[in-house]
Structures are given as C-alpha cells and as structure tokens.
Amino acid sequence: QKEVEQNSGPLSVPEGAIASLNCTYSDRGSQSFFWYRQYSGKSPELIMFIYSNGDKEDGRFTAQLNKASQYVSLLIRDSQPSDSATYLCAVIPNTGNQFYFGTGTSLTVIP
Amino acid sequence: ETGVTQTPRHLVMGMTNKKSLKCEQHLGHNAMYWYKQSAKKPLELMFVYNFKEQTENNSVPSRFSPECPNSSHLFLHLHTLQPEDSALYLCASSTGTSGVQETQYFGPGTRLLVL
Numbered sequence: 157q158k159e160v161e162q163n164s165g166p167l168s169v170p171e172g173a174i175a176s177l178n179c180t181y182s183d184r185g186s187q188s189f190f191w192y193r194q195y196s197g198k199s200p201e202l203i204m205f206i207y208s209n210g211d212k213e214d215g216r217f218t219a220q221l222n223k224a225s226q227y228v229s230l231l232i233r234d235s236q237p238s239d240s241a242t243y244l245c246a247v248i249p250n251t252g253n254q255f256y257f258g259t260g261t262s263l264t265v266i267p
Numbered sequence: 268e269t270g271v272t273q274t275p276r277h278l279v280m281g282m283t284n285k286k287s288l289k290c291e292q293h294l295g296h297n298a299m300y301w302y303k304q305s306a307k308k309p310l311e312l313m314f315v316y317n318f319k320e321q322t323e324n325n326s327v328p329s330r331f332s333p334e335c336p337n338s339s340h341l342f343l344h345l346h347t348l349q350p351e352d353s354a355l356y357l358c359a360s361s362t363g364t365s366g367v368q369e370t371q372y373f374g375p376g377t378r379l380l381v382l
Contacts, residue, residue, distance in 0.1 A: 164307075190370065190371075198375065198376075199375050199376045200357070201373065202370060246310075254312050254315060255310075257309040259308065259309045
C-alpha cells in the first residue's frame, strides 16, 4: 500500500476557477502534511504545511486536513495560468522522520 | 548566494565513470537530504544527514555513496551506475528532522543521464 496517494491528473481548470487537489495517506498517526509545487524541469518549492485538523489559508491557497478520513487537500482560488504545475503532497508518518511524497497531480490552468 | 545550490545542473556519464554531485545550503540548517526523482514515480528518499551524521539510508545501492563533511555541504559520489539510475537528483535541507523543523527546502537538482 502506498503511503501517499494522489490523482496524477491532468487536472484542467479555466482561469479564475477554483482548483481542488486531493491527497490521501495510509498512516493514521501522521502529524505533518505539506504541499509542494513543482514546475516542469524545476525543483519542488514549498507552498504550505498544515498540522491541525481544519483549514489553513495563505493568500489564494487553502490547505484542508481531515485526520479522521486521512486526507489533505489544497484549494487554489482564482486560478492563474502561472499556477500550472505539478503539486506534490508530502506526509511525515508517525513511524518515522522522513517525508513520503505522492506522485503529484498535474494542474493546467487554461486562459 | 542564498538557499540550496547544486552542481552540476546536468551530467552525462558512462557506466564506468566516477562522478560526484555537490549540494550546499546557505540556510543555517542542520539536516540535509538526497532524493531521486524519476518520471511517473514519487520522490524517493535516498539519504538523510542530521548534524553531519547519517540517520537514514533507504536501501540505496552501494554505487551511490554519500558524504557530509559539515552541515552545509553534502556530496553524492557516483560510480559504475546503470542506465536506470538516470533521473533528477534533488538535495534538500531542513532545520532539523523532527516536528515543525522538518519543512524541507529543495535545491534545483542535477539532471543525470547514464549512457
């Protein structure tokens, strides 16, 4: 069983719409959750992290964590073409101190 | 120079060559990581160093040999690689390796092609 699962996409949304990216994880005791954005040919860059159940907002980005259902999501409001990238979910399970990454979801924002 | 830097950015090598990848972080972090990123696969953690000590080695073949002389520098020595080792090799660093300190910041990566 994969530690972290994401729908590989591609996910396409029109400019100005809300993009919703989802991630599920297998270790119920996981405590730390991260979203990274990776442009083609570039390295991952941190968007935000979340530790507590509920929502965390940072500008146009909102991370949502539901530990009971073992999923974490990322919402991007007012999507822009510059948001087109692969979004990686990363989880630190309760069993260790290393990141487990999902395969990423490819997002395309259509002008 | 700021952040995490990696050299070289691109590398082509034959299976009998020996080469080294270099990573340097200018963030004052204590932990450094090597990852391998292949197409259609999740990032694979290879090695973790915390305060220069290796704390994780995820069953990486011995043809990959890490070296961490201090908390700011990390090397990955490569020898007798296979074509399937062709990938993007990413270095990352973090303040520590537990709790909120684990947010990792990535370098630009080295794109490796083994012929």
